[in-house]
Amino acid sequence: MGISDLYMSVGQKRNISHFANIVRIAYSDSVITEEEIAFLQKVAKKYNIEDDKFREIVKQPEKFPTISHLDCLERIERLYDLIIMARADHVVSVEEVSVLSKIIVGLAFPLHKVDEIVDCAIKIDTTESNLETFEQAILEVIKIR
Numbered sequence: 001m002g003i004s005d006l007y008m009s010v011g012q013k014r015n016i017s018h019f020a021n022i023v024r025i026a027y028s029d030s031v032i033t034e035e036e037i038a039f040l041q042k043v044a045k046k047y048n049i050e051d052d053k054f055r056e057i058v059k060q061p062e063k064f065p066t067i068s069h070l071d072c073l074e075r076i077e078r079l080y081d082l083i084i085m086a087r088a089d090h091v092v093s094v095e096e097v098s099v100l101s102k103i104i105v106g107l108a109f110p111l112h113k114v115d116e117i118v119d120c121a122i123k124i125d126t127t128e129s130n131l132e133t134f135e136q137a138i139l140e141v142i143k144i145r
Helices: 010-027 034-046 051-059 072-086 094-106 111-123 131-142
Strands: none
Touching: 010 034, 010 051, 010 072, 010 094, 034 051, 034 072, 072 094, 072 111, 072 131, 094 111, 111 131
16 A cells, blocks of 8 residues: 555545456456446546556455445445446356355445345346446335335
8 A cells, every 4th residue: 555545535535446446357257348338437537546556456466355335226326337338348157146146245235135136236227227227126126216
């Protein structure tokens, strides 16, 4: 951990944690495609992750723990990004589902609903729906309205 990491805001630490989770999904099938790299670059820009931090996270995403202190809608938004990454190469592999399940647990979704959440999230066509539609579907699964 560098000295700059000590002075990082909680929000930026959450963003880095989320980005590292997305990288874990990208790596889960052992290959990062051009589509996945493009999505990683887009997310890094969205969360103001600088190039040196981007390279560090892509090189060793496991160095960055999952931070779960988010409200429900923030967790669903993070899940939405994760699903988009899982689908970036147009195939959701068994390995990606496994990593996704672990991250969902780390994000503090209800443990007894993890499999249902994964199934629902994968079934939603993120190219045809938006974040709001995705949120409503996941809220229905976890029974929060």
